[in-house]
Amino acid sequence: MTGKFPPLTINRRAALAGLSATGLVGMHSPAFAARQKFVTANNNPYDLLDPHQLFDIGRIAVRLNMYDALTRWVDNPPRLENWLIEKVTISPDGKVYTFVIKQNVKFHDGTVMTSADVVYSMERILALKKGAYGLFKDVIEPGTTKALDPRTVQFTLTKPFAVFMAVLSELWVVNSALVKKNEKNGDWGADWLSKSEAGSGGYALRRYDPAIGFQTARFEGHFAGWGKNPIDDAEFRGVLETATRVLGVMKGEFNTTDGYLPAEQMARMKENPNIKTWEAESIRTFYFIINHWKAPLNDVNMRKALCYAFDYDGFNNKILSGTVVRNNGIIPNPMWGAPKDLQGYTYDLDKAKYHLSQVKNVRPLQIGAMAGYPQSEQAAQMLQAGCAKIGLEVKIVSEPYTTIAPKLNDRERAHDLIPLWRSAYFADPHNWTGFLFNSSNFDAGNASYYKNPRVDELCNKALIITDQDQRRVMYEEVSRILVEDAAGIFINNTKFHGAFTKNVKSIRFCPIGDAQDVRWIEMQG
């Protein structure tokens, strides 16, 4: 599916004109002048294109734009749409899901999508054990997904799983015939699909260079149709240096960049007349993981002392200049399941001192801050300063994420405290509660090693029931317990601050995707 631009041809006169461009005169290629082109500068490299090996928000543009899934998240607060699904039937025990997929969904090579493609995609995820595998591994056994007819696919779960429809947004359907044709030594086409595509999404791959990024062209035959002024060509470039991305947008080399820039960079963008900014509360909470496994952090008084020693207002409103919103619990404010009346901790050194005085065997603590993420390091310093005022020694160790990540699921090697974000992979309270605080998830998501039988019970029950109102009550109770137990230091919910060049007319922001879904973007001029 990879291709190339037609080579630019040029005559002698034009060549001479081009040579004069070495005198720093800007020129434009006439070849695609009439086409609307949208360029994104991403803070992550696009070193891989396989939708079943990727599972991060940083490179979600690959999945959102070149592939379709059975369900899709849109808008803010996120709403789950039946994307490829025409009809869904769920068995009374909540274990069998039968879907009829829409008619005439076509892959980029013109092949019609069938249920066999959906089955192959699920089996591929389960076999590769990468990407979204963690979402399905506990509920779907390999070989149990069936194609009942060309348009009907049936999933049989090992147990009821209330968020199944929500996580299906990560089951990106690949063109099975095309991938199979490129399989080597039973690799499920992993080598080939790492640099090609086999999707049906709104944009088809045109060129890919792992060192640069990828370029796509609009797929006219997309089943969902198109709006009035869709983007014709979308280019996604990996630009690691923040200052370069910011300057690039200011100069118009890019149309946008990532939406979570440092406050001072965002301020620069806002002052630029060529840029318009877009602000929206996201669902990405920032908090300190507290390692309950290590004494004295298993003592609730120790944890409360830490919660009271953090200057929330100073951090959110002064250091981050109000670019975030105070979030008292772990579930982001806009999500259902987040209690509206939840009382969080405040910066209160007297209370912090009191709780600290109740703790036996106090020892110096260590914070593992994420190097290269200023907010993580600044939060660590803020807590360190607060702790110093109550006589608690705190040491900060800055490490890259690659060093922090393995420790997250190793209770002995883990730092005492780690300031980091919990992004939304699917918009369900389970993403922030059951996943992060259910003790059955020790070493695989519950990096706090927090255990509370009531929280476990509620989280497990909430995964079986499908009624959202009943689930809401359960997650609200979980939220309150987590605050009462001081399970973590819950600080803020992130705001998305998108910066776009002035000619971008409209976007449709969804926190799952961070406005990287190009099909909704319109430009003028």
Added chain:
Amino acid sequence: MRILVLALRRIAWMPPTLLGLIAIVFTISRIIPADPARVIAGENASPAQVEALRQKFGLDLPLMQQFMRYLRDIVNGDLGISLYSQRPVVEDLLGRLAATFELAIAAMCLAIMIGVPLGVVSALHRNRWLDQVIRLATMAGLAMAAFWLAILLQLFFSMTLGVTPVQGRIDGWGPDQITGFYTIDALINGDGETFGKALRYLILPTATLAIPAAATIVRFTRAGVLNALSSNFVFYQTAMGLPRRTIIWKYILRSAFIGTLTQIGLVFGNLLAGAVVIETVFSWPGLGLFAYNSILQSDYNAIMAFTLFTGSVFIVVNLLIDIAQTLLDPRTR
């Protein structure tokens, strides 16, 4: 004959040198507390999922066994699979080679074009105001952090004057690949417009890399010229009435350039190392950016391949410099 012996001797030293290099980098990359299997698996992965990946990539084996396995693969011409992209590392490496070489060679040429004449001028005006200005400039060039210099150049030339792009290697994608050097490929394709664009994109990263390199060359050329100026052959040629220009550019420079040439070999190595920073700032899709990403992702095979490759290039460049030096200096034959 003498040159052939020298070359063979140097080539014979290559394998043990590279072995030492591999051993050091291999050990360092394995003892840092990073876990690539965990990073690849993602934050939602189970321990079993991580363990499966660890076994798949042989990361569960004892360190010595991993090292021997790696050496065996290298001997068979296999640098391994990228833990992250799942592609052969050689493929990723070769895809970025031309970008870095184009940048490094451009920077080297610029550094020589600036450094050598300035070094000569500085020496000829020893301790006068021109010499002082050049020496001050070279000190600044050496002292300024490449990262800082890059941002300053971006702000001034791209943002204030608006004459150069902020980043990248070209607008969109490059010309049809023949050599991988955009400037050369554009010329071969007869595509003047792309050639002009490619040059514009080269300006800032080249200048950032070339400035410290030029400063080094100025200092060594100056020292070499000063040394030659006080030698007997210059005294004799002056007494013989040879024109000053001939003495300087034909005899003094040739003598002074021998020392500078050695430095150029070392400077080229620095350029490759410096590319890691410069390519990151300018989003230049070369080996430096590849190394930076690989380090961030703890992609062991990619880090090792980059080290092995740059080490080999460094050795080869210095071999060529030694040969050139032998040709230039009859005393070494």
